[in-house]
Amino acid sequence: MPFWALETCPSTNGAVQADLRSASPLPQEARGSSIEVLLVFLRLGCTSFGGPVAHLGYFQKEFVERRRWCSEGRLAELIALSQSLPGPASSQVGFALGILRAGWIGGLAAWVGFTLPSAVLMMAFAYGHSFLVGGTGIRLLHGLQLVAVAVVAQAVLAMKTALAPDRVRMALAITATGVTLFATPRFSTQIAIVSGAAAGLLFCRSEEHDHTERIVLPLPRAAAGAAAIIFFALLFLPPLIVHYAPIRAIAIFSAFYRSGALVFGGGHVVLPLLENAVVTPGWVTQQSFLAGYGAAQALPGPLFSFAVYLGASAGPEPKPLLYGLLGLIGIFTPGLAAMAAVLPFWSTLRDNVYIPAALNGINASVVGILIAALFRPLWTSTVHTAGDFWIVLLAFTLLTFWRVQPWIVVACVAAASVLAYSF
Numbered sequence: 001m002p003f004w005a006l007e008t009c010p011s012t013n014g015a016v017q018a019d020l021r022s023a024s025p026l027p028q029e030a031r032g033s034s035i036e037v038l039l040v041f042l043r044l045g046c047t048s049f050g051g052p053v054a055h056l057g058y059f060q061k062e063f064v065e066r067r068r069w070c071s072e073g074r075l076a077e078l079i080a081l082s083q084s085l086p087g088p089a090s091s092q093v094g095f096a097l098g099i100l101r102a103g104w105i106g107g108l109a110a111w112v113g114f115t116l117p118s119a120v121l122m123m124a125f126a127y128g129h130s131f132l133v134g135g136t137g138i139r140l141l142h143g144l145q146l147v148a149v150a151v152v153a154q155a156v157l158a159m160k161t162a163l164a165p166d167r168v169r170m171a172l173a174i175t176a177t178g179v180t181l182f183a184t185p186r187f188s189t190q191i192a193i194v195s196g197a198a199a200g201l202l203f204c205r206s207e208e209h210d211h212t213e214r215i216v217l218p219l220p221r222a223a224a225g226a227a228a229i230i231f232f233a234l235l236f237l238p239p240l241i242v243h244y245a246p247i248r249a250i251a252i253f254s255a256f257y258r259s260g261a262l263v264f265g266g267g268h269v270v271l272p273l274l275e276n277a278v279v280t281p282g283w284v285t286q287q288s289f290l291a292g293y294g295a296a297q298a299l300p301g302p303l304f305s306f307a308v309y310l311g312a313s314a315g316p317e318p319k320p321l322l323y324g325l326l327g328l329i330g331i332f333t334p335g336l337a338a339m340a341a342v343l344p345f346w347s348t349l350r351d352n353v354y355i356p357a358a359l360n361g362i363n364a365s366v367v368g369i370l371i372a373a374l375f376r377p378l379w380t381s382t383v384h385t386a387g388d389f390w391i392v393l394l395a396f397t398l399l400t401f402w403r404v405q406p407w408i409v410v411a412c413v414a415a416a417s418v419l420a421y422s423f
Helices: 034-047 051-066 072-082 089-131 134-163 167-182 188-203 221-244 248-262 267-279 286-296 303-313 320-349 354-382 386-400 406-420
Strands: none
Touching: 034 051, 034 089, 051 072, 051 089, 072 089, 072 320, 089 286, 089 303, 089 320, 134 167, 134 267, 134 286, 134 354, 134 386, 134 406, 167 188, 167 354, 188 248, 188 267, 188 354, 221 248, 221 320, 248 267, 248 303, 248 320, 267 286, 267 303, 267 354, 286 303, 286 354, 303 320, 386 406
């Protein structure tokens, strides 16, 4: 069962339908307009709480059951592809659905609609959080930091079950934790991912294939080639330009682009990459970083919109609107470009025995990277007292065992943090 089906979305009346790959052949869907796509995804961007796993549940209900824009089999193919690429899975699936409904403009319309609400809210928080001063404001921000600890702990548990279910992959996860914690911080995540891919080729190879029906995704290969060129050009050219001409706007775009291009697993796994990108060079303080990450848990839409807040908060010479927009475009572009580049070839690539093996190793390493992020910076810089510990434990219990919506947990923890230190 894919990772996205491990959790449920409240709006789907229980578990999302089990493995979608067994669906019937895809009919010819009717074409739509980019405006239609924009409006549908804008509504989803305002209402899709719960993170990437829940987002995919919303998509299944909206586009397979309600609107019948695509078949269950095609949605399953898109989810499998998104989980094999760097970037945010739910945004990539939405982008692909937009393409299939209304062409390339439809794909961009889907991304804009789904991302815009959370991006606007994160920009507002970037402007407003500086006014949270005094005892109450500081305690409120600390509560947001405690939420981040609980959310990542929940993600570690879920991803361990899905991505490191056996001894071999758990060993790879533990190894990745050590690499991430003790290797050179600037390259530790990249080393862990590359090492995981190599180990996966050696230890996680399987000759078994999924013999369910392959669905051809009819997109032009020339456009896929252009997307691949864009992906690699933006990965290597901006750092080269910054090396010879340190233009701050290009440096910020490059930092967020690298984070988006190197993150497998999406969502919470981007945390250590973004920390290295903005905290290590001193653009954003550790406290502001964690407070913004906690606030992002209360919002609908993609978690990667956190980049808007980080870009808008980047000092020492802030330009909130410009840098926030550069952060947003920078972190999303590699995932969307990778999806566009691989989409026409996916039915062929997924039968290659080496690709699933490398991905198994990478996914196991992702679990280890997230464990390292949970310890440092989250736990070491946030949990200082017994009260902090009990608040985190309460939030973790609400999220994991009671399945409470994250925005409710954020509100409860923020209130608990203020009350706990008011007496």
